Amino acid sequence: MQSVIGIDKHLKKKIFESLNELVGLVFPNNCLSCDSELSSAEKHFCVHCEMNLNRTYFETYQEPSSLDKLFWGRVKIENTFALYYFNADSPIRKILHELKYQHKERLGVYLGENIGSAINENQKFKDLDALIPVPIHHKKKFIRGYNQSELIAQGLAKQINVPVLKEHVLKTRHTQSQTRKSNIERWENVSNLFKSIDLSGVNHIAIVDDVITTGSTIESLAKEMLNQNKHLKISVISLAFAKS
Numbered sequence: 001m002q003s004v005i006g007i008d009k010h011l012k013k014k015i016f017e018s019l020n021e022l023v024g025l026v027f028p029n030n031c032l033s034c035d036s037e038l039s040s041a042e043k044h045f046c047v048h049c050e051m052n053l054n055r056t057y058f059e060t061y062q063e064p065s066s067l068d069k070l071f072w073g074r075v076k077i078e079n080t081f082a083l084y085y086f087n088a089d090s091p092i093r094k095i096l097h098e099l100k101y102q103h104k105e106r107l108g109v110y111l112g113e114n115i116g117s118a119i120n121e122n123q124k125f126k127d128l129d130a131l132i133p134v135p136i137h138h139k140k141k142f143i144r145g146y147n148q149s150e151l152i153a154q155g156l157a158k159q160i161n162v163p164v165l166k167e168h169v170l171k172t173r174h175t176q177s178q179t180r181k182s183n184i185e186r187w188e189n190v191s192n193l194f195k196s197i198d199l200s201g202v203n204h205i206a207i208v209d210d211v212i213t214t215g216s217t218i219e220s221l222a223k224e225m226l227n228q229n230k231h232l233k234i235s236v237i238s239l240a241f242a243k244s
């Protein structure tokens with residue numbers, strides 16, 4: 001049964017890739033955010049949208065960033081990084097949506113590579129042993145065909161030469177959308193949500209996410225990993241951060 005599912009997923013991916021290429025031949029390549037036609041020098045976004053992507057420049061910070069502070073007093077996180085701020089009028093909103101629901105697998109890897117270029121020289125991440133994408137429930141992954149955080153991690157891994165561990169944490173429950181919940185409800189919604197296995201072979205890992213809002217998913221995951229692995233150093237790397 002396992003192999004049948006495996007072939008099925010592979011086939012599904014192949015068909016999507018071929019379709020994407022076909023569509024690209026018939027229709028010109030358009031900006032994923034504003035839909036304007038791209039020049040040959042532009043990749044995924046037009047220059048205008050690229051400029052409006054609200055970069056954090058956290059890689060240049062000497063002082064603690066707002067993302068560092070988000071976890072203070074909650075769970076011990078070594079270092080954090082996010083490439084963009086997430087806000088309502090930023091092109092990143094549309095991009096995250098495309099990434100999550102529109103089968104833009106290559107976009108995920110590309111964005112991960114951009115994170116890698118930003119932090120490649122950063123001492124804070126020099127001793128990373130592995131990247132662990134925030135897992136999604138296996139049913140969700142089967143339906144969607146991929147985990148968007150895993151794609152980001154793949155692109156990042158290529159740039160900074162660190163392996164991606166995919167099977168070391170599991171999401172044990174399906175969760176509802178967080179958007180309509182109060183902070184306490186959100187916390188209840190995500191506590192005891194993950195199962196971590198033994199990570200005794202690694203010292204410093206980074207959890208990779210697509211977007212961080214309250215930080216409660218990361219908090220829950222990091223606490224579970226630290227429970228199982230007292231020695232572990234955990235950092236957090238995200239594509240976007242919704243600063244409140």
Ligand SMILES: [Zn+2]
Binds near residue numbers: 034046049050
């Ligand atoms: Zn654009």
